[in-house]
Amino acid sequence: MIALWDTTATEVVSALASERHSSGGTSGLALNLVVIVDEKGEREAEAALTLAAQQHPCRLLIVVRRDDHQGQPRLDAEIVVGGRLGPCEAVVMRVYGPLAHHAESVVMPLLAPDVPVVTCWFVPPPQRTAEDPLGAFAERRISYSARSQDALEALRSRADDYSPGDTDLCWTRITYWRSLIASAFDTASAPAASVRITADASDPSAVLLAGWLTVRLGVTPVIDDTPVHRNSEHLPAIKAVAITLANGDDIAISRSDEGHTQLRRTGFPDRSQILNGRTLGELLAEELRHLDPDQPYAAALASCTADPALCGGSEKEAAS
Known part of the structure; x- marks a missing residue:
């Protein structure tokens, strides 16, 4: 496991490559799984993703949105290969300040090539998931309407902006x-x-x-x-x-x-x-x-x- 504090996307990419090399990496990645959570739901999300990764070996990119009122953008990252999050290559990114709304700048360089991308929101999703920077590059986009403040209105939004691959x-x-x-x-x-x-x-x-x-x-x-x-x-x-x-x-x-x-x-x-x-x-x-x-x-x-x-x-x- 590698922990990086107040880091950059370039340093995270380099550290992931180093950890994969030292750990032997994980073979046969089936997909990239990008998951957006908030601080409150981080523990539940990690437990859920550990179970899912046991069935679907993946590169797991967890975006934890922290205090977006912080003035300066900041990125803390934790890199785990074949560890507590199951048989996957995992990067847990805690993003602060304006970076919380531009996390794609950190996520995109970390995507494994030549495998599908799935983006999942464990928080209320954006208004248009297929146009959101974290959803636009994904083949599948998974939301959870029940976690929106108005679940039925969230369903209507999903219908209004539906694109093939949404669920x-x-x-x-x-x-x-x-x-x-x-x-x-x-x-x-x-x-x-x-x-x-x-x-x-x-x-x-x-x-x-x-x-x-x-x-x-x-x-x-x-x-x-x-x-x-x-x-x-x-x-x-x-x-x-x-x-x-x-x-x-x-x-x-x-x-x-x-x-x-x-x-x-x-x-x-x-x-x-x-x-x-x-x-x-x-x-x-x-x-x-x-x-x-x-x-x-x-x-x-x-x-x-x-x-x-x-x-x-x-x-x-x-x-x-």
Whole structure:
């Protein structure tokens, strides 16, 4: 491990090359992972990134934005190769003052050549991620709308500035729900006639699920707004999904506060499983498994944000 205080990008590049040489480097880097965090979330982010790096060997560039009221720009860097952050080449950059808003000047010289770049914001993302200096050079851009002050407004912003390669960890949170619903339709004998979601209507994951169901089933769900107990911030605030088919059959998925999930289908035995919240690292690791544009996410995002009834609007707004 090498620590550099009040350093420059040139010194960091040189120190990384030296540490790679002395440590033997890491072979088979799959990607560059650029992650933007704030001081408060640094510890959680490092734990999440350690887990993700175990599944995806990468060059990990962590940008920790510190006090941007400081008058002079300053860069402190910590270089770790194959150490506490897992099997990766990691550079933790703490940026101060005006440099906090121009971190690309430090990040770009450190990118490993000939491998994809993924940029992830564990803080509220910029207004236009694909045009942001830290997102413009990335093939994939991962945000987390749930961490914005107004999560539904953040979804609308993501829809307004969507570019192929964008995705949201709020979408990743509903992978299990989408899998359960899709598996239930393996035995469906008629199309859906109505859909009802019991969820916290302010949760972006619930809204994205509604958008996905609209696209896949051709039926706009009704969201029953209700408080939902969650034992993890990374668990979607969804309690149940009920689907009535055109022939009168029902499909119902419900989740208890303890995490027990039950699937009921007319004419079939009930099926139960545990659906606990995943960690931030597990969500990120899932997203890093595919670097191509996420077309189902794009379709769900466009659908839910185009319908005021789904994305925080009133019935009056939806009818106007």
